[in-house]
Amino acid sequence: AQSVTQLGSHVSVSEGALVLLRCNYSSSVPPYLFWYVQYPNQGLQLLLKYTSAATLVKGINGFEAEFKKSETSFHLTKPSAHMSDAAEYFCAVSDRENTGFQKLVFGTGTRLLVSP
């Protein structure tokens, strides 16, 4: 079964600093990968997705992620953190070989804290 591992349940950065949230997947075949963000008391919002078209994926709010097959990683980055980026971030994987529905398997989440 597909799975993703998010390293670090909490990440703290200062406003303006680089944001790096880590995600590693377990699959022998490159899967489809996603990053979602969840603001307090809200549902999940898709930040970006990797579907093999390009290894560097740009998403909303200035976030991007790079798919690295050799490292089985899909880390999320943003050059300069804003206070509004404080939220919980989830990495998710969908089985690429699955011709059926898109079942998402989520990581445990990383809470991003941004200090002034």
Place this chain on the structure above:
Amino acid sequence: GAGVSQSPSNKVTEKGKDVELRCDPISGHTALYWYRQSLGQGLEFLIYFQGNSAPDKSGLPSDRFSAERTGGSVSTLTIQRTQQEDSAVYLCASSLLGYGPYYEQYFGPGTRLTVT
């Protein structure tokens, strides 16, 4: 346009009572998903609907959980004889189709269920 809506937003119930959680997907979306978000288990898939049928119920944790979808639209998740371990946020998502990564899953704000 309107997003995915869920009701109620919060539900407190006594152990042993039955509860019904409702999801209204985005109009025209044929696929509908239920997930559960809890402290101990993170985000986990419960069930998927394509139209009114549920080809995958593998995530339902016990036979106390059931779900239905009518008219290819509204879905209801029912938990019978609730237990304290059922306390969680229940998230609903919908997508245009149920397969392929190009059909983003749009999430509702969730229903927070507390079993006392």
